Amino acid sequence: MNEEQRLSTGQVNTDLANKEEKDYSQYFQTVYTPPSLKKARRRGKEEVSYFDDFEIEERFEGMGNGRKFYIRTYGCQMNEHDTEVMAGIFTALGYEPTTTVDDANIILLNTCAIRENAENKVFGELGHLKPLKQRNPDILIGVCGCMSQQESVVNKILQTYDQVDMVFGTHNIHRLPNIIHEAYMSKEMVLEVWSKEGDIIENLPKKRLGNIKAWVNIMYGCDKFCTYCIVPFTRGKERSRRPEDIIQEVRHLAAQGYQEITLLGQNVNAYGKDFDDLNYRLADLMADLRRIDIPRVRFTTSHPWDFDDELIEVLAKGGNLVEHIHLPVQSGSSSILKIMGRAYTRESYLELVGKIRKAIPNVALTTDIIVGFPNETDEQFEETMTLYEEVGFEMAYTYIYSPRDGTPAEKMKDNIPMEVKKERLQRLNNLVNEYAAEAMKQFEGQVVEVLVEGESKRNDEVLSGYTRKSKLVNFKAPKSVIGKLVNVKITEAKTWSLDGEFLHVVEKDEVLN
Numbered sequence: 093m094n095e096e097q098r099l100s101t102g103q104v105n106t107d108l109a110n111k112e113e114k115d116y117s118q119y120f121q122t123v124y125t126p127p128s129l130k131k132a133r134r135r136g137k138e139e140v141s142y143f144d145d146f147e148i149e150e151r152f153e154g155m156g157n158g159r160k161f162y163i164r165t166y167g168c169q170m171n172e173h174d175t176e177v178m179a180g181i182f183t184a185l186g187y188e189p190t191t192t193v194d195d196a197n198i199i200l201l202n203t204c205a206i207r208e209n210a211e212n213k214v215f216g217e218l219g220h221l222k223p224l225k226q227r228n229p230d231i232l233i234g235v236c237g238c239m240s241q242q243e244s245v246v247n248k249i250l251q252t253y254d255q256v257d258m259v260f261g262t263h264n265i266h267r268l269p270n271i272i273h274e275a276y277m278s279k280e281m282v283l284e285v286w287s288k289e290g291d292i293i294e295n296l297p298k299k300r301l302g303n304i305k306a307w308v309n310i311m312y313g314c315d316k317f318c319t320y321c322i323v324p325f326t327r328g329k330e331r332s333r334r335p336e337d338i339i340q341e342v343r344h345l346a347a348q349g350y351q352e353i354t355l356l357g358q359n360v361n362a363y364g365k366d367f368d369d370l371n372y373r374l375a376d377l378m379a380d381l382r383r384i385d386i387p388r389v390r391f392t393t394s395h396p397w398d399f400d401d402e403l404i405e406v407l408a409k410g411g412n413l414v415e416h417i418h419l420p421v422q423s424g425s426s427s428i429l430k431i432m433g434r435a436y437t438r439e440s441y442l443e444l445v446g447k448i449r450k451a452i453p454n455v456a457l458t459t460d461i462i463v464g465f466p467n468e469t470d471e472q473f474e475e476t477m478t479l480y481e482e483v484g485f486e487m488a489y490t491y492i493y494s495p496r497d498g499t500p501a502e503k504m505k506d507n508i509p510m511e512v513k514k515e516r517l518q519r520l521n522n523l524v525n526e527y528a529a530e531a532m533k534q535f536e537g538q539v540v541e542v543l544v545e546g547e548s549k550r551n552d553e554v555l556s557g558y559t560r561k562s563k564l565v566n567f568k569a570p571k572s573v574i575g576k577l578v579n580v581k582i583t584e585a586k587t588w589s590l591d592g593e594f595l596h597v598v599e600k601d602e603v604l605n
């Protein structure tokens with residue numbers, strides 16, 4: 093870490109910041125670090141630095157003794173995993189976790205910027221926290237995650253949300269002890285958001301939220317720059333963790349008894365492209381992880397762009413590599429895909445699906461779809477509907493396009509009324525439900541392998557877990573099977589879950605289905 097970075101913890105005087113001016117830096121000396129869109133856009137100019145020397149500085153030890161932290165997480169699995177890292181740092185500082193804001197000494201909102209409604213939820217929550225802060229000014233409130241990486245968000249917080257004590261970015265998580273320390277020392281807002289291409293820090297502490305399933309980062313950032321997407325600006329450039337670090341982490345998780353891992357990256361298919369000393373890609377990593385004694389390995393999220401034949405070949409070997417692939421398509425229209433900057437066409441996506449299906453006949457495919465991209469015509473939307481049917485996805489996350497600050501699509505003029513977009517979403521969702529129900533129906537009468545996660549959220553008499561294809565299964569069984577793989581005979585399919593009868597715990601060498 094260089095000296096410039098070390099110095100960059102900013103203290104922002106909120107009285108001054110409340111003024112209308114856009115460039116707040118004039119009020120502060122050298123230590124104010126707001127996000128910069130211009131810098132976030134840069135690629136390939138900065139070297140990726142690897143660090144494995146993270147440690148809690150002596151002066152911060154015990155800082156959290158007698159204090160509690162609360163983190164609310166919004167957004168994707170990457171954010172959930174970042175929360176586990178921050179929880180690890182808090183724990184190393186002596187803080188204890190709490191599940192309510194009322195007895196927390198520090199409250200962090202780990203935010204998502206993917207769509208406007210994700211941001212609005214956070215601003216709403218900040219509003220709710222204001223009375224708490226007024227009652228107890230000693231509480232520290234922080235905003236971190238993807239929203240903090242955006243200039244417009246940070247300016248809004250500076251202007252309107254003086255209950256916030258600290259704002260820090262996705263590249264600043266390892267600086268948490270220093271940031272909290274600054275926030276305790278000054279009564280002014282601490283702002284530290286680096287708009288850099290990104291580092292890799294290997295030895296950050298983690299406090300995982302479960303002991304059955306675990307997230308494992310394999311890469312960070314994104315270089316695809318889809319025209320609608322904020323992620324390349326909030327998460328830096330594509331950079332891969334070294335295979336030996338990943339393999340060691342997975343081995344360690346297996347030894348601790350974890351049953352399933354999900355490899356995480358904004359775009360996992362680009363794994364390894366950035367190694368200049370090593371020819372090692374996602375297929376190689378999956379081949380190595382196949383040999384580790386952990387029952388299930390998944391990955392998310394895939395981009396069709398870099399989905400190569402070698403990967404398909406290794407996935408087809410099965411074993412602990414599950415037969416479920418989440419493959420976001422976004423649109424079924426080649427012309428929309430082109431202006432989205434997705435670098436594939438309807439035809440090439442279908443070709444890829446054909447190849448995957450040929451190699452893995454019982455694969456479950458799920459996807460993400462955006463409707464109402466600027467100027468999407470009725471015909472183009474219909475192409476999304478027909479593509480959905482042609483592939484026969486088993487599930488999809490569907491969204492109305494939401495313009496994001498600084499992205500190319502934000503500047504596109506859009507003449508499609510919101511009403512039309514909502515109708516399209518409704519029609520698509522009906523189709524999604526229909527196909528989901530159909531996919532579920534096929535399991536009736538079958539025996540499936542379920543990783544039991546715990547009591548059902550709705551009924552504590554019932555246990556629930558997921559199949560290899562990520563289907564939720566509810567069944568009655570002794571609580572002692574929680575955390576184990578079991579076989580369940582499906583008795584009834586609903587649209588989003590399956591009911592079944594517990595048969596038995598799966599023996600280690602039993603063939604997985």
Ligand code: 5AD
Nearest residue numbers: 320321420460461462491492493494
């Ligand atoms: N508007 C709507 N949906 C979006 N997504 C990403 N950016 C936007 C946006 N600006 C969706 C994509 C992506 C998923 C995580 O969120 O479908 O795959």
Ligand code: SF4
Nearest residue numbers: 167168204205206238
């Ligand atoms: Fe949201 Fe994307 Fe950030 Fe995840 S990476 S938290 S989805 S903006």
